[in-house]
Amino acid sequence: MTDQLTYPDVVQLAVPFFIIAILIELVWIAVKGRGGRYETRDAVTSLIMGAGNVASGILLGFIAWGFFMVLWEITPLDLGSSWWVVLICFVLDDLRYYWVHRFGHRIRWVWASHVNHHSSQHYNLTTALRQTWTGTFTFMMVVRAPLILVGFHPAMVLFCGGLNLIYQFWIHTEAINKFPRWVEAVMNTPSHHRAHHGRNARYLDCNYAGVLIIWDKMFGTFVPEQDDDKVDYGLVHNLGTFNPLRIAFHEWVGIYRDMTQRGLTLRERLMYALAPPGWSHDGSRKSSEELKQAHLQRHPEDKGSAGFS
């Protein structure tokens, strides 16, 4: 067993690149007068959320690492560390990312962690760094278990996950419109990910990909960005705060309040944590599907178009 395998923490190493890229995007927008928007408090909030994410990784990373090492002790399989194993691991971890991300939008417990990434009404490179502080508590590390059990070393799996996150950094921009068709067909691009960040009914719950957009096409969640439906970034109900603590924990607080209401059945309490965001026991809120239906009632001409099929 390759117990001593180590890889660099690529996300930490990429911090200088993140700062330089943000400055380049900012200069680009200032010079060209297009390609995105920056606002000081929004950007600073995103950066603080990013710093908090790194801090939470340092403080709580041992939980996931311990879990992975237990799995590594259990499994009799070891695929080694050759370059093609790393490549296969990267692709499979990207598939893992797709499902974790999909769960992140369809299970409120996981959404409570992921929601802060969507809480900015801007879409620029700082938005990419607006990351969760509470990912450990979603227990989504279990989705990585199969990779380790089939013989990919935990360090390699985390290394591939880090590369995946770095790839996703640069696609959080309006400065790049679209790439050649073959690139847009295979890769997750700024255009595809802009749609993912849209609060427009059309774009709700689409384009979960990390690196390869093929997963969305395979699993029926791909919606291309439409020229005639400009992406409106943010949440269906946008946050009214730049306070990082409120941003990090607001949905957890919401779950707690909903689950502890008087007069609910046990099933209803669990549904407030496990059903898709927007579920309510009395129908007073709208899920993504209901928001799409409400949109089609106001705009029947959109029926059958992308995102409404």
Next chain:
Amino acid sequence: MSLQVLLVLVVGGIAGIAAILHFMGLTGPYRFSEGQDAVAAWEREVPERPATNVHLSSDSRASLITFDGGSGIVWSFGDDTVARILEGTRPLETKTGLRFDFPDFGSSALNVRLNDSDRDIWLKALEAQ
């Protein structure tokens, strides 16, 4: 990368980017130029409750919206806007206007600047709901 170097990069990076953005004039709060702006911002977030009336604040950074069966508020949030339906939320009177404390943890308290006559208009509109 050592923790010390990472800390310097993160703190320095955030402070540097904040300073650059501020000195580029990108901190200015959004203001509604007219009532129609506030209505558009409201209906962007609450399309199922079309506005029937609108009252801008004295500094044009917030607007009280009334709709059939209720009222709401839309306000500038950085370079953007946020809206909330006022379900049982009653404001506190302050020296400079009204203060709204929202029940949801995703909104900080909102202080709306209103002169005396505008404050009266807002309070009457809220009481009428």
